[in-house]
Amino acid sequence: MGIQVQFRKEAAELLSSGAVKLVIGYGEGSTPERRRPVFVRTPAETERLVLDGACVANLSTYLISEGLLSDGKNVAVFLKPDGIRSINILAAEAQLNPEQVVIFGFDIENGEARPLAGRKASDFTQVVEAAKAAGLSPELQKEAERLDHISAAERFEYWKEQFSKCIKCYACRQVCPMCYCRRCIVDVNQPQWINTSSHTLGNFEWNIVRAFHLAGRCVACGGCDRSCPVNIPLRLINHRMAKEVLDAFDYYAGESTDQKPVLATFRQDDPETFIL
Amino acid sequence: MIYSPFPMRVVSKREEAPGVRTLKLEFVRQEDHEFFKASYKTGMFGLYGIFGEGESTFCVASPETRKEYIECTFRQSGRVTTTLANTDAGDIVTFRGPYGNRFPIEEFEGKNLLFIAGGIALPPTRSVIWSCLDQREKYGNVTIVYGARTVADLVYKHELEEWKQRDDVNLVLTVDPGGETPDWQDHVGFVPSILEKVAPSPENTIAVLCGPPIMIKFTLNALGKLGFSESNVYTTLENRMKCGVGKCGRCNVGSVYICKEGPVFTAAEVSAMPQCDL
């Protein structure tokens, strides 16, 4: 039985038994290559669910929609390992109750979707651990290494060029499951920390702040990078930050639902070589 | 030009109620003042601002019969209003306007007038009230029903006193239950129920109603019960605005741009709008 058929059947069972009120999955998109998020509430509708190698979006974003989980009922969601890590982080940061999230876990290998065993976030500990090894795509890796070997001034120019493209549509923020603030720091105007205007300085500041707020929280789902309508390689920055917290604090985001957020905790012997 | 405001000098500042202030502004440049005198009609609004902070939209609280100054009354809540509230006499602020439509007060001539306002919404009403009181002979009976949450929250207290003393104005004051002080002599209760109690006659009467959305909703019901036709009830709507001139695209309720087609509407026009968009 293919994974799509299997998941449809199981989703229909969950819905008809009332175990979940909603299944968030993927459906056909506007072109044959595209998949779009779909919301399924009845067993009959599960026919709309699609699962294959093109299902890359991290659907955990929708779990933080205002009020979705406030009735205490369960919601099922299709998640790759990155999405499962998101659930762990959201649970650790008290944004949702992981008991309410039923996970249809899958991973994509060689362009094919393959099921992962488990239903609760805690069932996937090994999967999450295994994902630790995942890196950037070869070409991004090359770009990352290139950036490591140029001077600060050249790096500045590189990012200046990239950020000058930004139009502050905030797709990166909206698509990110970790960006759940009711009022984002850029929307705060008393005081106005960073420029809201989309000139290069304002864009620079926005992107630094976004990356900082995701340091140690990003699960590398690549949603921001894919959503960016002006193709800024946001993944490079996020990846670099993830590497930094791994190296400095041996911290890998989203390992479990009770993992303390990296910047909300400390060890007395944290490295501090740079402090005078 | 289109987005350039007029510089205005703060003449005086008055504390109306906790967090509510009135600024009296005079034009710095003669030509701006001439423009204002030629274009301002009661009901219009403006964008008051401070450079470095931004602009904020509220009505011109002074009547069209007194155009020497602009008065504006606002509650200190956001970034702009906080800065405006902290200005002193002599400081320079900005004004862009007047924009929007107006109360057709010449159509009110010969009719009885009923003004109903709640809380911080007295300022727009006050603009019409004085515009009419300054030409008192043109109008019939004048009744003002004004309510606020507490006694302290009543704005323009000195003018309320003045209206109270006048024989040709019937002033009805009320505060919400629990908002009264021990020596409070007037009504206690919400505006719609007090209105029904006072029961002004709809005969040859125009009602001008300003207040928070919830009060407007219930007061319109009350006016309906009293027999007022929707086309004889005028009200003002407010929404967030940035440009004030029909371009920035945010103040519309349904297809109606408040900055261009408003802020003054008849109750009939308001009920034709999609209510959920208000």
Added chain:
Amino acid sequence: MSEPFEPKIVAFVCTYCTYAGADLAGTSRMKYASNVRIVRLPCTGRISPMFILKALQKGADGVLVSGCHPGDCHFAQGNYHARRRWTVFRALLAFTGIPEQRIRFSWISAAEGAKFAELINSLTEDIRKLGPFEQYHELQTVIETQSTY
């Protein structure tokens, strides 16, 4: 003749240690460069990365962030939390090309007036050598003309 470059440096310091240290430097009549503007905060834990960005936005050529030595925090843990935050933020700035030499971090206790004076002097000299942070400030000047095609 252009005037010699005087770096603008903003120091965000905690009130219990580094500010007291700066005070000691002052009362001990130690001389240190006048290029630094000190902003006093209750604790290093209160020093948000936003402050650093704001300082750069407003034209600082360098920023110093300083507080109590580990273990000495008046609030027991503030500086430990701050330290993690700095580690990450510093790496981020470095990755986006903001030179590490311009954003410095230190521990200075209330007793270390001399360390404070020396640090300010050496920091000022370092930044004087680096010159004004034109790459960043240029962004500010560019915005006045940008998009006026």
Added chain:
Amino acid sequence: MTRILLKNKLDECIAAWRSAGFSVLAPVKRNDLSRFEEVERSADMALDLQITERTIKDHFFPQTEPLLRYTIKKHDLDSQEMLPPDIRRVFFGVRPCDASGLAIDDPLFGWDYKDQYWFKRRDNAVIVTIACTTSDDFCMCTSVKLAPDSTKGSDVMLRPLQNGTGWQVEALSDRGTALLDSVSSILQESSETPAPPASVPVKFDVDKAMEWLADPANFESHFWKEISLRCIGCGSCTFLCPTCHCFDIQDEGDTYTGIRRKNWDSCSFTMFTMHTSGHNPRNTQSTRWRQRIMHKFNYYRGKFGVNSCSGCGRCTRQCPVDMGITETLQAISNLQG
């Protein structure tokens, strides 16, 4: 016999326009993004692109633009308008949908109060459009009653020749005629026929959809909730739209001096209509998506007699969650049966 411009003469053309004081902007793919930028030679142009990711709206109504500069002294204030410079520009290789977008926005910026920032740039621009002979999955100009060779908003129309060597040229306005006259020696007379315009399938019945939208009973239809469930509330559809024109006004600077700027804003954002009191008339994503659709296919028409959509399809093409005008209007016209 019609006049044609050969591709191998394009560089001469650009040189002639540039020496006549024009800057020439054309589609450029640079730094992993396609948009209109100033070019000096045809080799820099990316004319093969179906459509640029960014629109030419950017050059008339930039994402952020200075409105005025202010200086405040204790009891004095000075503000100076910062109007765009007088630069005459040729936009070469514009797609008909983008050109139409400009024409659609003209009445908005012109009604009652004239926005000089827009019109100063408009008056100084000549739009040279190339008709589309190909289309992609997202193109939908025909669905909104425009066409791959629509002339709306263009000053000059270029129709690609069948043999691929150049374009048939046609002036559509005085500005266009003057621009072509300035290069008349480079143009040639030819009997080559232009390639047929792309056949773009009609994806929805816009009349039916408009009828549904105009019915007040549908304003609070459950449809809006369903169609916008997956909308994440970013602004990419609005910011990449050739006709979206909403903006915010922001001050940057301090209490003494600074710049007041006009920045793009989007009806998708929660903050867009949020009152200071916290009341928000459009407080859910479905009401915001409804606003976008209603604005484009109902309100705008009521004011200016046109729909505020030129069918470029960017909203769907770039949407992170594969939404867009096409899907919504398709669903609406299907509702109408």
